[in-house]
Structures are given as structure tokens and as C-alpha cells.
Amino acid sequence: MNQPLDVLKTYWKHEAFRPTQEEIITTVLSGKDTFALLPTGGGKSICFQIPALLLPGICLVISPLVALMKDQVENLKAKNIKAITLAGGISFEETNNLLDNCAFGGYKFLYVSPERLQQDWVLERIKSLNVNLVAIDEAHCISQWGHDFRPAYLKIAALKDYFKVPFIALTATATPRVETDICTLLQLENPVIFKNSFARENLGYHIIKTEDKLGKLKQIFIKNPEPSIIYVKNRKSCIEYSQTLNDLGFTSTFYHGGLSTKEKENNMKLWLEEKTKIIVATNAFGMGIDKPNVKTVVHLQIPDNIENYYQEAGRAGRNGNKSFALLLTPEINTEQLKNYFISNLPNKEFLHLVYKNLNNHFQIAYGEGFEELFYLNLNQFCAKYNISVTKTFACLQFLDRQGILTLNNLISNKASLQFLIESREVIRYTSLNSKDAPVIETILRNYTGVFEQVTIINTALIATKSGTSEEKVITILNKLQAQEMIDLKLQSNDISILYNEPREDSYTINRVVKILENQNQIKVEQYNAMLDFVSDTSKCKSVLISKYFGEENAKPCGICSYCSLKNKSEPKSVSTSIQNLLKNTALSSKEIENTLTFSTEEIIFALQNLLENDSIFLNSNNKYQIK
Template sequence: MDIFHHILKQYWGYDTFRPLQEDIIKSITNGDDTLGLMPTGGGKSLTFQVPAMAKEGICLVVTPLIALMKDQVDNLKKRDIKASAIYSGLMRDEINITLDNCIFGGTKFLYISPERLGTDLFQEKVKQMNVNLLAIDEAHCISQWGYDFRPSYLNISEIRQLLPETPILALTATATPEVADDIQKRLLFKKKNLFQKSFKRDNLVYVVRQAEDKEQQLLNIINKVPGSAVVYVRNRKKTQEYSELLVKNGISASSFHAGMPLEVKDKRQKLWTNGEIRIIVSTNAFGMGIDKPDVRLVVHMDAPDSLEAYYQEAGRAGRDGKKAFAVLLWSNNDNVRLKRSISVSFPEKDKILAVYEALGNFFQLAVGSGFGMVYDFNLPLFCKSYRMNMMTVFNSLKILQRAGYLEFTEELQLSAKVHFITRRDDLYKFQVANEDFDQLIKLLLRSYTGLFTEYVPINEELLAKRMNTNRDAIYQNLVKLGKLGIIKYIPQKKTPLISYTTSREDSKYITLPKEVYKDRKEQYEQRISSVIDYGTSNHICRSKLLLRYFGQTQSDNCGFCDVCQSMKKTNLSVEQFGSIQQQIVDKLQSSALTYDDLVIALKSPQDELSKVLRWMEEYQMIIENEDGQLELLDEQSK
């Protein structure tokens, strides 16, 4: 058994790697910069966790997903692997202690948000660390061609220059060929090195249902497909409405969205993961970092605004390799809403500048100040104060973030944290002299480790339950211990954050470069068009259409999606049908032909050819012109 399999077995309990994992690990071990393109559920995290465990030093993991960051840190700690995280919203003291522990304290994994990479503090400290691997999750965020470009990812190239001998592993679940090339270029790969798993999911059946009554369709589908399911909806209100609909119809369900208290989300996620709740109805906040292999069904009540997002969310079904379904419920309203989302996502430039100006006034920032400052941001209050539309503000902030003026972190939920700053012998004397605090101090020390070396997340609800008191009493006592100099206490906080990455500018000097606004808007329009094509086309295999979008142009019909099922109604196999259809398309591409000319040109039996032609006419792929000739209608069929 080699060291990688030994580590895999010892810490994760697996005997073998999944496809592609071992290839990526060997590439990294050879010191080669590597891009791993692995669809959702492919086990990306093990490709950096295993090789990092096999070498001396620390692994830096860059990710923009704070929820995923905290989840992975918790999972590593459960395996007795020391890990920590740094992201916006932490106090400077917390960050200092965490970084010092990375230098001296044996920390094996440091998860860090991309905006923290550019700080002087981090760049000074990282030079003192023995970094054995730089892992970049969600690597598509570095590409201006990607669907979720983040300027802070460009800071990674600076870190590369500080760590010239450290190999880099970039990972993403979704990237077109253009984006994959751009990732390697921007991360300063010494040579191109891509490991790609096919986007094809043989066990996942893609289905689009035309549905004006989506509620009834949802009930029909869930009653037909047994097992665990995720239902994705567009907004928080809908999570509650649809979960109540399911419960009223005798189906075990619960709602989930980013605005819920952390303990509520954790509880619901655990109930669903353990199978005590069958259906979770959620916004796209649900799913990142969640590895439940036996999900049999993912339903999208509303279409996402990109096929990348759809592929990732749909791909949470069937990770165990068994048959599963990904269903998109589509109506004419989806078409209208998606087209309208273009103007919503890209407000007029004067509105974006107005948001930036108002933001500076809201924080009482003078022009030329604010660089590096982080502010709690009350979005509803801001919109009310300046009479602005919430979606206009939200999307303007995203564009200003892409332009490099600020970072906008949505609804960050930070657990309460405690760090003991008194020495153990002095703490004992304090406990003897202050009996009122003794029980709480003992409970903290019994419940959590590392309290003397770092800030440790605590659960105030759990502490209150164990002490037979209420949460407020725990809070008040922790505040008092803080004032007495025994601990440093950071209360739980839930708020969006605004971080200024440059000093406040006079708004007339704010520029939105072509690649940030105009180019991005055009790319967004193309992505919207691709989603509409997916939702409205009824003559191209769903799997084939998705694979084509991701650059896999040579693929067969899946044989299971709704389009392939309609082909089977001709009493031809999907293979037969696909072959004849392709022959017809090839012939009609060059010129229109009569039916008789086609029969002569093609060698297929006439009855089979007739069935395929009738099907293609029914689904408006071909039409008979005034001269009685058949010609192609749909460009996609080419």
C-alpha cells in the first residue's frame, strides 16, 4: 500500500480512489501545476487533502465559499487534522493568532478567502510558512470568461510569486474549454496540464417538463420517484410555500435558505442527510459541500441563469452511481423572466455610480479614505434610506466588486467565539475567587479544545442547555468574563459585509472597464440564451446538449431523457433514430431535397426514414418549402 492509499484509508476510511483522483494526486506530487476539472460529487477535496497530508508543511486552500470553508474545516478537525480558516469579518486579533498558528502551531490546512490574499498582513506571514501546496477551489472565478468571475482571485498570482517552488492545484466542477485555458494562464501555470473527467453522467436522467401548473407537476413527480430529493426555487419565500405544499400532501419536507439562523440550517440539513426528512426545498444556498450520495431526484422549479449552475445543482442527484432524475419545470414565464434578468443583473451605469456614491455616504467615508475597511452592511436599511431598488443595489455591488472597488459578502453568519487570554494557573485562582463563573469556565474547558491557543467557535444554545439556563444568561456571563480580562469573546453575528479594496473615489472617476461591464453583459446574454435553448428545445438529447455546451461535441444520445423517450415512440432504438437523424441533417445542411431525393441519397429503410422525418417535422426541425423540398429550420441541429 503506497502512502496515498494509506492516508486515504487511515483518515477517510476508503480503500480506493475515485476516477481521476489518483492521477491528479500523482501530478501534484511530481510538482506539476495541475487543473482538475471534476463534475460535482467527483471528490475534488481529496485531491489536495491527501497529497498535502503526505508532505511536511501546510496546504493553503483558496475558496470564496465561506459555508463550504467552515464545513471542510469542521470535517478535517473531526478526523484529528488541524485546520483553520480566514475570511472577511474576522477580527484582526483572530487573524493574527490563526496565521501565527500556521507558522508555529502545526496547522495542516489553512482555508482562506481570496480577498484576504491581498492584505499586507497575510503576504508577510505566508513567507514564513512552509507551504507544500496551493489549492484553488472554484477556480473558474479567476477567469473573466467564467460565469462567476471575482477580481480578488487575481491576488493568487501575487501569492505564486511569493511561493515560486510551491505547486498549484486548481479545481472546478464546471468550465468551458475557453475558461479552462484562461484559468491556467491567469494562475501562471508553467505548462498546460489539464485532467478532465467527462461531464457525462450515465446514471442521471435529464428531463424538461413543460408546466404551467408547476405545483401539481411537482407533486406528480415526487410521488412517482421514491427517495430523497432536493427542490430548488428562486427565492426564500418560495422555499416556505413549496415545503408547506408538500407537507399538506403528506410528504415529509422542510425549507432551507441562507437567511435562516445557523442552528436551524444545521438541524434541517442533518435531518435531511439522515433521511428523517425526505425533501429539502431550497434556494441555491443549499448543496455546497454537502455529500449525500443517495439523492434520487433534483427538481428545479425555476431555471437558473446559467447551464453551469444548473449542471452543478442537478449533479447533486445520484452521486452513488444509481439511477437518479434531474427535472426542470419550464413555462413561458421562465423565458420572460430570464430575458428580463439581463437588465436587472446589469443596471445602467449611472445607477451603479449612484449606488457607489450613496454607499460612501452611508458609511460616512470621506473621499480618499476607507481602504481595507470592513463594514457590516444593512441592505434593507440602505435601500430605504436612499430609496433604491434592492436588486439594483445588489447587482450594482456585484459589478463594483468585479471592477475591483469593493468586496461584497452576502449574509455572512459567524459563530460566537472564545479565546482564553489568561494563563492556566491564573485562571484557576480566578475560579476559586469567583464561584459564579466557575461552572461556565469548567463547561467551556470540557466542551472545547484549543481555547488557550486560538479563537474557538462555541454554541451558546448548547452551553445554556447544559447549564440549565437561557442563551442570554450565557451571553451576559461571557461579556463579563471578557471585561474582566479572562477571555476574548466575539458574539455571534449575521450580516452582509462591505470591504473597501481601494480608497473611496469621487464617483465621477469610477470606471467600469469593457471586460467588467459590456463584455460580461454579452457573456451573460449568451448564457441566458443557452438556458432558454435547453428549456425550450425538444429535439436534441438533454445530455448531449449539456455536453456540447461544455465542449464535448462527440457524444451519443443518452437514451433516457425526455427527448430520447420521445424518439423511442417511433419504435426505433435511440441509436437507430440518432443515426438516421444525423444522416438527414448532414444531407440537408448543404441543400434542400425532396423526400424522394432523400430516400435515394440515404441507405436507410424507407419506413424508418419516414418515422424520423415525421418526428423531425413535428418538432419543427425541418419544413417543406414551396418547391416541395425539405429544409432544416433549427441551427442547433447542425
């Protein structure tokens, strides 16, 4: 098995490569440095995994995302390919053992974060390995103009001194400026550059103006009942929209960073196996997901940048069938949205405040904390210090990207309880409440002292042994407490924080403030570009995206919201009907839509024409009014 196609067929069970994959693999195998810009769904990982399998030695993969590294390692293991990840938070001894396995255990892939390579002893161990290829995933992180800049990426170029092997840099989203930065800062030698087009011929981008998002979702899913993704900005919306859709008769589940691993896997499985057709998710969802038959991706809020929007929208239609990326938004006040966005960006003073509060909360003395792991409930922490949850999380993400902290989302319920009633009363309760019985009986079997004293219990273990979810265990415990059967103390943590350096207050923060200010400026520019994309009613949406990423000769797609309206000959009766309606009172687009019998697209198109011709205007209440 010495040909790339043989490896593809054997391990991935595919009969042919996707566009440019084989050319990239051949280039890497010839020993040349390579830059690969493969928009979402292009199959980036195969481009370094197949060459690594064909070459003697081990492939060093550098990635900033713990979840993505774990996902790729699990996928490789499922194919009986030996792979290891040096995830954060593991001990010196365990790391050492894993590196021994890399040296002597016939492993083909070692996944590390760029921050790991800054640990001298780890780097010394890796330098002794027979590395056959260095792959830099999410390579846009090396550029300050990339949407996830990480300074640790700037140190990767030093590996060129130790490994005389090909380097391959991969990304799904990079503007021309970011592309130049990647090649320069990684010191790629005469790199062969591969770039797939950002155009997706089968994917229609639609901006739908609506005040009634739930009503519009009902229309969408009745018309397109195939598998769908809804992206929202916070965990609460995930749960609420999923529950509401289920109440309306659609099958839905949800996914966010605060779920336990088991809950994520269960919910993901429900959706992948189409036991539920809709998954409502935050941007934590999508890592390594390649479900080909997703028909519709819906965004219920405007994303922060085109890079994220393109990747998330691009999870629709990977089977080549016609699909839709729908962004639902009311009429927007651009300046108001910009000001709100800027107000949620953390500045120097707020970053200082969060870092100081964090140290006080964990009771870390000056000069202490190095390599200590802590757990945090973000909402409780923010309530304690009366600070914004959104801005605080942004600070923690920033400190993570600077390598000062390592941040992980999790759900960890620490519980302690003592029964306040006699054992025979507990047994009587279980006989009358059979649904609660497995959880209670599991507690009694595993924690014999719960009647005599307060006992710390492991809710995840109880869930596993009783064959239910941790969420259900917590619900039952709260129910028992409400009935005064137990004394319960429950603390839920949704974040773990590993300190990568000792507490040094002003010195720690002051040395990264300039990076924060630059990043804030770039984020504002990116958000402005996203608002321009949403607001522009004069160009094809696919063309706008392609131009943002540097493709100047992109052709209109024919299926986006702009092209669809342009290709329709709008009957004068729509405009006339709207004008007659507005003679009596000002109305929102939803009120107009509910009154007239025309389609949403026809009404939106007519409203845009009337606005452009100054026949109507949008008043301060976001209602249309005749001039």
C-alpha cells in the same frame, strides 16, 4: 502511512478512489503543476488534501467562497487534521495569531481568499511558511469568461516567484476557453491536464412544460418519495413551497442564505438524516453537500447559466442509481425572458447609485470606511431608496467580487425591549402560556432591568439558553408586543458588509465599470445558452450539456426528456385526440393533460410533433390552437 490509499482509508474511510483522483494525486506528488476539471461530485478537495498530508509543510488553499472554506476546514478538523481559514472580518491581532499557529502549530492547511493575498503584510507572513503545495479552488474565477470572475485571482500567478512547489488548479465547470485562461493566467508550467466527462449515465435531464408546478411536484414526489432538492430563486419561495408541501403531506424543510447558522445546521440535519425528505433551497445550498441517495433535483425557474444548472442538477444520483434532474417551466417566450434578464443586470449608473446610497446609509465620509464592518437589512435599504432588490444585490455581489467590499449573508436580530406590565402579571402570563414560558423566563434571568428601562437583548443568546430557535424567540416577542405587554424595537439585518477600501465614489466605481460591462455581456451569452438548452427539442439534453463544455463526441443518454420521448412510439391516437379537442377551443397543455388520459410525456411529445408539422400553433395566450 506513506501511500495515498492509506491516507484515504485512514481519514476518509473509503476503500478506493474515484475516477482520476489517484492519478491527479500521484502527479501532484511528483512535483508537477496540474489542472483538474472534475464535474460536480468528482471529489476535487481530496486531490490536493491527500498530497498535502503526505508532504512536509502546509498547503495553501485559495478559494473565493467563505462558506466553502469554513465547510472544508470543519470537515478536516472533524478528521483531526489541523486546518485554519483566514475568514474576512477578523482583526489584525487574530489574523496574526492564526498565522503564528500556521508557522509553529503543526497545521497542514491554510485557507485564504484571493483578496487576503493582496494584503502585503499577510503575504509576507505566508511567504515565510513552509508551503508544500498551492491549491487554487474554483479556478474558473480567474477567467472573465468564467461564471464568477474575480480580478483578485489574476494576482495569484505572482506566488510562483515565492513558492517553488506544485500548483494545482481545480474547477467543476469550465468551457475550453475558460480552461485555456486558467492555465495561462495562473502561469502553470507544462501542466498535466485531467478532465472527467460531463456525461452522467444515471442522471436523466427532463424539461417538463407545465402551468401547474405544484400539481406536477405532487406527481413527482408520489412517484419518487426518495430524498429530493427543489431549487428556487428567492427566500420567500423557499418558505412558501416548503410550507405548502408539508400541508400536502410531504415532509419538507428549507434552506437559504438568510437563515442563522444554527437554523441552517438544523434544517440541513433534518434533511441529511431523512427526517424530512425534501429540502427547498436557493443556490446558497449545496456547498460541500455530498448526499449520495438524492433521487430528484427540481428547478422551478430557469437558472441563469448552464454552469450553475449542471452543478445543482448533479447533486442527484451520486450513488450511481438512476435519478432525475427536472426543470419545470411553462411554455416560454424566449425574447420576453431575455429582455427581463437584461433589465435586471445592473449598469454603470445603477452601480454608482447603489454605492452612493450605501455610503449615505452608513454615514461614511469621503475617504473613510476602510476596514469598517456594517450590517444591513437589504429589503429595508432598497425600500428606503426605492431601488430594485434584485439589481441591488447583484451590485453588492459585483463589488464583493472586485474586492471593494466583503459581503456576507447572515441573520442578526437586534432587539430592545421594556416590560409595560408588573412582574407578577408576567409570572401569571407564563403560568397560563407554558409554551412561551422558557423564553420569557430566560429574558427575566439574564436582563434584570427590563421592567425599569429599555434594554438591548441578544435574541440568539436567548434562543440558545431557552432551547429554541431565534425565529421562535422573535415570534414570542411580537406576540407580547401585540398584547401590549412589552415595548419592542426590533431590527433584523440579513447582510454584513466590510469595506476593504475607503470611500472614493467615482474613482472606485469608474475603475471597475469596464469589468461590469464585460460581465454583463458574458452573462447574457450564458443565459441565451441556457434558454437554447431548455427550448431545444431536437437533441439529447446530456449531449447538449457535454457539447457546451467542449465534449464533441458525447453519446445520447437514453433517459432524458428528449431520449425518452424519441424511444416511445407515439400512438397516432394521442395526436388525433389533441386535434379533436382543439377543434372546439384553444387549450393550454395543462388543460389538455387534465382532459385526456394519456401521460404527460406522451402529450408533450405529440404537441411537439403537431407544432413541427404546422398542424397547431401556440397563440398569444400561450394556448394551443388548431390551424
